[in-house]
Amino acid sequence: MSVSQLAMGGNINYPLEMNVFRAQQGDESLRNKIIESYQPFIKKVVSKVCNRFIDQTMDEFSVGLVAFNEAITQYRKGQGSKFLTFADMVIRRRIIDFIRKESRQVRHIYLDQTKTDEDNEMEESYVEQRAAIDYYEESCKISERMDQIDSYRKLLLEYGITFDVLSRHCPKHADARENAKISAKILVGHPELIRFLKKKKQLPIKDLLQFVSCSRKTIERNRKYIIALALIYIGGFSALTSYIEPESVPVH
Incomplete structure (x- = not known):
C-alpha cells in the first residue's frame, strides 16, 4: 500500500490526520499500517x-x-x-x-x-x-x-467590536485597565452573566454591579473593553491570555 493510499480498506479519501485519530481510538491494525507506510x-x-x-x-x-x-x-x-x-x-x-x-x-x-x-x-x-x-x-x-487572533477578531465582530474600536476604548489609566480586567474575570466566573453576554451580545451591567466595586458609570464607559477581555477567557484563547495585563489587549 502506498502512502497516498493509506486508509481503512485502502480508501484514498481518508486524510492522514483522520487515520491518526482513528488509530488513537484503538485501531492497532491501522496504526501499524501508518508506521509501515x-x-x-x-x-x-x-x-x-x-x-x-x-x-x-x-x-x-x-x-x-x-x-x-x-x-x-x-x-x-x-x-x-x-x-x-x-x-x-x-x-x-x-x-x-x-x-x-x-x-x-x-x-x-x-x-x-x-x-x-x-x-x-x-x-x-x-x-x-x-x-x-x-x-x-x-x-x-x-x-x-495568529490563528487565535483571527478567531478572536471574528468573535469580537459578533459583539460589534473591531480592533480599531477596541484600541479607541482602551482605558488610558493603568488602574482603570486593571479594574476592567478584574471585572472581566468576575464576569466569566458567573455562568449566568456569561449566558446573558452570549445571548444579548451586551455586557450585563446591572447584574455585574452586584459583584464589582466599580461604579456604573465606570463599567459603562469601559464596557467594550471589559467584553473584549472576557471573550479571551470565554473563547479559550490560551495563546492570548498573556495579553490580559493592565497594559494592553491584542489589538494588532
Whole structure:
C-alpha cells in the first residue's frame, strides 16, 4: 500500500490526520499500517538528524520508529501543524536525545575525558539541532497565536467590536485597565452573566454591579473593553491570555 493510499480498506479519501485519530481510538491494525507506510519518511528524518545514511538495521532507525509511534499517540487537533510536521519534530527530539545519551556513555569510557575535534563538531551539531527545534516550536507558537487572533477578531465582530474600536476604548489609566480586567474575570466566573453576554451580545451591567466595586458609570464607559477581555477567557484563547495585563489587549 502506498502512502497516498493509506486508509481503512485502502480508501484514498481518508486524510492522514483522520487515520491518526482513528488509530488513537484503538485501531492497532491501522496504526501499524501508518508506521509501515511511513518508514521511508522516518528513515529520511533520522538520516538528516544524524547527517549520515541510516538503514533499518540501525538503532537510530528503531528510535525513529518508536518516536513516530509516539507522535501518533500525542498528535492533537488544533495544534497548528500537520501530522507529518509534528512527527518530524518528535523524531528529531528523540534522535537528538538518543545521540546525546550514547555520546555521554562513550565519553564516560575514556578516563582522560579529552575532547577531539569530532567531539566538538558533534556538540556543535547538537546545538544546531536544538536551535532548529526551538525555532520550530516558536514558529508553531506564533502560528497558533495568529490563528487565535483571527478567531478572536471574528468573535469580537459578533459583539460589534473591531480592533480599531477596541484600541479607541482602551482605558488610558493603568488602574482603570486593571479594574476592567478584574471585572472581566468576575464576569466569566458567573455562568449566568456569561449566558446573558452570549445571548444579548451586551455586557450585563446591572447584574455585574452586584459583584464589582466599580461604579456604573465606570463599567459603562469601559464596557467594550471589559467584553473584549472576557471573550479571551470565554473563547479559550490560551495563546492570548498573556495579553490580559493592565497594559494592553491584542489589538494588532
